[in-house]
Amino acid sequence: MMKYLQRMGKSLMLPVAVLPAAAILMGIGYWIDHEGWGGGNPVAAFFISAGKSILDNLPVLFAVGLAFGMSKVKDGAAALSGLVAYLVVTTLLSTDTVAMLKGIDVEAVSPAFEKIGNAFIGIISGLVASNMYNRFSKVQLPDALAFFSGKRLVPIMTAVSMIVVSVILFFVWPVVYTGLVSFGEAISKLGPVGAGIYGFFNRLLIPTGLHHALNSVFWFDVAGIDDIRNFWASKGTKGITGMYQAGFFPVMMFGLPAAALAMYHTAKTKQKKQVAALMLAAGFAAFFTGVTEPIEFAFMFAAPALYLVHAFLTGLSLTIAALFHWTAGFGFSAGFIDFFLSLKIPIANKPYMLIVQGLVFAVIYYFLFRFIIVKFNLATPGRGDDDELDAGGAENAIDGKSKFARMAAKIYEGLGGDANVTSVDNCITRLRVEVKDMKAVDQNKIKSTGVPGIKIVGPNSIQVIVGTSVQFVADEVEKIRNNN
Template sequence: MYPYLQRLGRSLMLPVAVLPVAALMLGIGYAIDSQGGNQFSALLMTAGDTILSNLGILFALGVALGMSNDRDGSSALSGLVAFLMVTTLLKPDKLTDIVNIPLEELSYSFEKIDNAFIGIISGLTASSLYNKFSKTRLPDAFAFFSGRRMVPILTSIAMIFVSGLLYFIWPPVYEGLVGFGEWISGMGWFGAALYGFFNRLLIPTGLHHALNAVFWFDLIGINDIGNFWASVGEKGVTGMYQAGFFPVMMFGLPAAGLAIYRKADPRYRKEVGSLYLAGAVTAFVTGVTEPIEFSFMFIAPVLYFAHAILSMLSLGFAAFMQ
């Protein structure tokens, strides 16, 4: 299991490598004009958000390619097919026709189906099918569809069944996390600490957005980010679900990157240094921490758990001190 997770972690390095430049474009754009009225800032924000809003599809491509035996491009195509199938079949406006249920009766969780977790599932499914069937030969009459060409076809069929499973699994998982967030929201500084812990633990799956919806936005009336920017709310309370992240983003994770660089094999230290330097600048300037986190979360899961604990302490302490 551990070698499999290490291989998955290496596979994610390809899509993760593009995140720093996207985050920097977004950060610079917001620094110029946070309202987007400036044309150049609007251009930068749109360009950066294009990448950051499509992590799912990037992960599907990267995982499918990295987890395939020979890293052939058709495996990445299969990952793309897998992701498009599941996110389209479970899109609310499509799903209402498929299951014959009114749109307003569908779970709101399906609005968040195109996430990193679904991308990883799509990539793993596609790579598994590729490794098993990419060398399969069909009878002469169907020879054109043999080998690698058969894999995207099989992947599209497989994802129909995966989508069927997710139709039942995804809503209770997503809604359960939202309910959990609502429950801990009444615990004051200790609730903020728990939020920080589970926010970090859920990043590998993309499900941290379920908790973010509770605390950062107006799902249940907290609206921490909106109230902070509007200078409304309660002094010492508004912003309590954000403040503790700043020490982590600006100092904790860059320091972790420096530590990993110093302990890296000298043969690879230059590559490791360039990766973590870019990730550190991105985390410090923009608050986008995924380039650093995805570089070690699967390769060193115990270290990532320690990162979640330290994030919990940072959010709890900041909220306690108001």
């Protein structure tokens, strides 16, 4: 199970990598026109629209990215199937379609279906699509249906599978969503402790997208709290209004960037450069705009226990801020932009103390994350078994335009060719190969290509460590297999 979650985490790195840029673009636009959200400034509108085009479609990116990354053979058909899966479920469970199926007015449809296009649905879509690709991409249909064989069959089977998933969600989703709203209304009566419980579950539900149900209770007018609107209107009680927002600032502006630094420092030496690029951009996005998904999705699946710690610390932060009545608010997210803007709101109470709290939380996050990662050898970015990189790598062993083709040919021959190889996949730096007979593998021939190493991981499983150019070698191996 843990290995499967780690594969999910790695597959999500592709869509996650683009999020910091999107967050910064949107943050710049919001900084220029924070009241009109671009309505009063065309430059702001341009930046906000550019950022929203990515952030608002995060579930789609997850569906496509997971479908592609989790398939045994990285192929466009898998990615297309991820998109098909997402479109099927979000269309079948859209408010209009549900109203039609139930024969009721749109206004009477459960509000749960307004939130059906979320990260959880994107993840389910990607996983179903990748499973359909792995199962049906090589299926041969009878001659009359031969056109739909193989990869063309995958999107079809994905669509059928998602119809079944949609039927299940049709009944389950409103119950789960409504239950969370009721839960939120109950804990809202617990004061600072309730704020902490909310913060804990807010982060814990991020992977599923169900945090929106909780947010609606505390941030909007579902249960009469309406924390965001009341704060910016400076209505309510000083030190109380904003209590469901304030505690996020120390975590998003300071805690998570410090966690990103800890993940960089604990990455393998040969991976530090790649990890630094991601964490620097993600950390800046978290501090400046309050968009934390680039950091959180980088470790939530690869190291779920660490994510649980993060959720607990978020709850603790909200409890502390609420207990001491330190308040600030946000219209976008708990980043520097909103913190700076909220300073001028009269109902804000001792907001600068959130900076002090944030500095303390930065220390806690850094040392706690670093200790847990090292102590339990967690597979955070740059630490997984598949993350080994060779500075020179095999790519330097062969020169010329067709070096990867020649390297692939020799490696494939050393593996035993078509007679012995049953499947070939690749991760960040390795070819992951399944063979019929390990005795038929000529390790010396493989090593003669200059690869940094070979790792036998099972009676029929072998990994060839290539380096950062493994994708090019894998593509050439796939060509050899398809042409034979």
